[in-house]
Amino acid sequence: MSEYSTITLDRRQRAVVLTLDRPDRLNALDPQMLEELLDALRELAVADVNCLVITGRGRLFSAGVDLDTPFFMEHVDDPSVYSGKRLLDWQHRLIEAIYELSFPTLAALNGHACGGGGLGIAMACDLRFAVAGARMWMVPGALDVVQDFGLSWLVQRVAGPSHAAHMALTGYRVSAEEALGWGLVNEVHADAAALTAAVDGFAEQVGAMGGDAVRMLKTVVRLGHASSLREQLQVEAIANGLAFQSEEFKQRKRAYLDKLAGGR
Numbered sequence: 001m002s003e004y005s006t007i008t009l010d011r012r013q014r015a016v017v018l019t020l021d022r023p024d025r026l027n028a029l030d031p032q033m034l035e036e037l038l039d040a041l042r043e044l045a046v047a048d049v050n051c052l053v054i055t056g057r058g059r060l061f062s063a064g065v066d067l068d069t070p071f072f073m074e075h076v077d078d079p080s081v082y083s084g085k086r087l088l089d090w091q092h093r094l095i096e097a098i099y100e101l102s103f104p105t106l107a108a109l110n111g112h113a114c115g116g117g118g119l120g121i122a123m124a125c126d127l128r129f130a131v132a133g134a135r136m137w138m139v140p141g142a143l144d145v146v147q148d149f150g151l152s153w154l155v156q157r158v159a160g161p162s163h164a165a166h167m168a169l170t171g172y173r174v175s176a177e178e179a180l181g182w183g184l185v186n187e188v189h190a191d192a193a194a195l196t197a198a199v200d201g202f203a204e205q206v207g208a209m210g211g212d213a214v215r216m217l218k219t220v221v222r223l224g225h226a227s228s229l230r231e232q233l234q235v236e237a238i239a240n241g242l243a244f245q246s247e248e249f250k251q252r253k254r255a256y257l258d259k260l261a262g263g264r
Contacts, residue, residue, distance in 0.1 A: 002043065006033040008057075009040060014050040015207035017199075020121075023058030028066040029117040034094060041097040050214050051206040052101065053199055054125060055108035061122065061134070064115020065091070071117070088148055091117070095150045098124035102215045104206055108199045109134045109176070109185070110192060120149025123158075126218065128185040129202070130176040131195045136184060137173040157225070158183045210248030 010017040018040060020027035044052060056062055065071035071091060076083055098105060098121065107113075107122035109130040114137050122128055122136070140147045147168045156164035159182040166172055179185040189195040206214060216239040224232050243249050 002039060004036040004040065006030075007036050007040060012203055013207050014048060014211070015053065015203035016044060016047075016049055016051075017053045017055065017203070020054070020056040020062055023056075025066055026060045026063035027056040027058065027118070028063045029071060029091070029094075030066040030069045031071070034071075034091060037094055038097060041094075041101070045097075045101060048211065049103055050209055050211055051104045051106065051203060053106045053108055053203055054098075054121060055199070056110050058111070060111040060118075061107070061109045061113040062115075062118030063112070064117040064119075064139070092149065095120050095124045095154075099150075099154075102218065103211075104214065104218055106199065106202055108195060109136075110195065112136070115139050116147065116149030116151060120151055120154070123151060123154035123184075127202075128179075129187045129189065129195060129198055130179065130185045131192055132176055132188055132190050134176045135173040136167075136176075136179055137171055138167045139171055141169050141171050155184070210243075210246060210252075212246065213243050213248060216243065 004021075006020075006022050008019045008021050010019070018037075020033070022028065022030075022033060068074055070076045070087055073084060073087075076087070078086065080086075104127070105125040107125040107128045109122060109128060111131065111133075112135050113119045113122045114135075116138070119136050119138065138147050138151060146152075152164060152168065155167065163182050163184075167174065174182065174184060176185060176188045180188050187198060189198055220232075220235055220239050223235055227235065
């Protein structure tokens with residue numbers, strides 16, 4: 001993997017932990033971090049990887065975009081009325097790059113995730129584990145802007161349109177415990193050590209799966225959101241019909257049956 005200055009990558013067999021590494025700026029997104037993230041995601045998309053964990057260094061997951069950069073419309077030289085759209089099109093490539101990865105992704109929220117840049121990265125992942133005390137919120141109501149980074153689409157798909165509107169209109173800070181009830185996060189852990197242990201367990205379990213099977217599983221689950229039952233049953237049959245022929249399945253089947261026979 002390439003070397004970066006605003007993010008770090010830790011490969012663990014077939015799992016990768018990507019850490020946002022600008023703790024002095026609360027892991028806020030700036031142009032350099034954006035380009036490094038996009039480059040890393042391009043490499044990961046074609047690597048022998050089963051899952052990606054995204055987390056932050058320090059006390060926040062991410063504070064959003066860096067307020068002293070063009071991402072907050074500071075130091076913008078482009079006089080065009082479209083300058084803001086061009087900048088957001090660039091930033092939004094990050095959300096697409098995370099969401100479209102063929103393997104499972106997990107955001108490990110070590111602290112607050114706010115604004116489009118911070119919460120958007122987390123919501124673009126397939127799952128989210130949070131430490132108790134972490135909060136999630138949007139900021140458009142405070143700035144008279146429209147929510148970006150795909151949150152108007154991502155949040156309502158897991159929490160519903162009413163919760164998405166509430167967060168966008170009021171900037172309500174959703175606690176990790178509330179987020180669990182809303183469906184915004186999958187698990188909440190008491191402290192950083194417990195969060196790390198849970199994330200490590202997830203990475204180990206998914207990392208050990210067959211690469212083709214885990215990619216098909218993600219595709220099938222995602223298709224289930226919009227397909228009819230009949231279509232979904234057919235997709236499952238096709239995917240499993242292929243999986244049944246794989247050497248990985250045969251090995252796992254033997255081990256599973258041996259475990260049952262041994263009463264374990």
